[in-house]
Amino acid sequence: MSTQILVSQLTILVATVLVGFALFAHEERGHLDRQYRDRALAIAWTVAGIPTIREAMEYGDSANAVQSTAERIRANSGAAYIVVIDMDRVRHSHPNPALIGQQIEEPLAVLDGKGHTGVDPGSLGPSANGKAPIYGPSGNLVGEVSAGILERDVDTALAHERPVFALYFGIALALGILAAYLLARRLKRTTFGLELHEFATLLQEREAMLHGIREGVLGVDEAGRVTVVNDEARRLLGLHTIALGRPLAELLPAGRLRDVLTGTLGGPDETVLTDEYCLVVNRMPVCLQGRRLGAVVTVRDRTELVGVLRELDSVRGLTDALRAQQHEFANRIHTLAGLIELGDQAQALAFITELSARQDTDARSIRERIGNPLVAALLLAKQAVAAERGVTLELTAESVLGEAPDRSRVLLTVLGNLLDNAIDAGRAVQLHLVEDPVGGITVRVSDDGPGIAPDAAARVFQDGYTTKQPRGPLRRGLGLALVQRVVTQAGGTVRVRPGPGAQFTVLLPPAEVTVG
Structure with a gap:
């Protein structure tokens, strides 16, 4: 060019x-x-x-x-x-x-x-x-x-004056040629030596690439202004206004998403939760011939995949619970078979009666106080998982919950994540679940583990923050962020008490005043 x-x-x-x-x-x-x-x-x-x-x-x-x-x-x-x-x-x-x-x-x-x-x-x-x-x-x-x-x-x-005129115009022509040459060199350096047809080809390829992939693509310059954005990125990031030429700080509210996109928080495959999606964000700086030009950000929607992985993790937990029950049941069968083989039928009958009464008592205690069948089933499964790990999961005597059909999704998310964290952290877990007369629900989960450090109390609800080791493909640091998101969407609040022995308290307002 x-x-x-x-x-x-x-x-x-x-x-x-x-x-x-x-x-x-x-x-x-x-x-x-x-x-x-x-x-x-x-x-x-x-x-x-x-x-x-x-x-x-x-x-x-x-x-x-x-x-x-x-x-x-x-x-x-x-x-x-x-x-x-x-x-x-x-x-x-x-x-x-x-x-x-x-x-x-x-x-x-x-x-x-x-x-x-x-x-x-x-x-x-x-x-x-x-x-x-x-x-x-x-x-x-x-x-x-x-x-x-x-x-x-x-x-x-006139002929005598023409050489003077010719010299003047010759000098002007030489200066013009020099200026044109310097401008051409600068353009060549600025455009990296590309010709016009190469620019046209690059533009066509860029448009085809941007709108032909299922990932969001966002390009920013060194000043943080958006230079490229495709339709998928607009959808995932909620960029409904004119984005080109504007800084990311003007387009997105303060938070983890903006920090990751601007490079304040770095790292490969950063997981970010928004109100609608679970996103995996990668930010790569762009350098050409030693010059920094900005960065390219790719955004992938992992909402369904993360949901499937968490369901798989829940199924694995239920499987562990069934395995624990199978192991315990095998031990009891062996004990019962030994009593029968010894001819002690009276002791065998008493043993069976005691086991049946204990199982019925635990299940009946939960069913009598927890009217929502989904929440009751979750608590029974978590008790089995806790027992297999040698952890005591106790439902406080004051706990009572009606059917609360409108709160099933929120309660399953809150209880599932908080109880999993508590079981992983301590040896004794206590659940306080109370629905007041007007429909407000209080959930309090406590454990005797190391607790939350005071300086980390403000960060535990950030997506990506975790103190656990990675386990398989499941991404850590999403549980508490999900809890805060669903609670906030339901119009409630969640808070944590720092110090030895973590305690998380969730307050949900009555269903009729819930804000979505």
């Missing part, structure tokens, strides 16, 4: 200089013509004012004074001719003595008493001509003086 621009600039520059030189030469020729006509008129006025000429033209030229005076002035002034003419249009002087005494063909031009200039074809060739009236000593108009400077003299003067 720089080569094409340079050639185009040089062509335009040369053409402009040539046209300018021609116009300037034409204007200078006109200026010289006017200057020489004025000069000829000045000579004519000078001759017309000489007393000898005036007296000879009014009283007669017996001594041939007119011719001698005119020729002397012609020789001294450089005029081509000085012709003195009387009122009868008869010549009294002329460079060619043979024409003296002959009439001129054209009428006198000074009958109005004024001087006149023009171009006279004349007998000596075209000339810049000036004509002035002659007044005799009596004040009467007695003739005219016609002085002329040949056009070839004008051409000679």
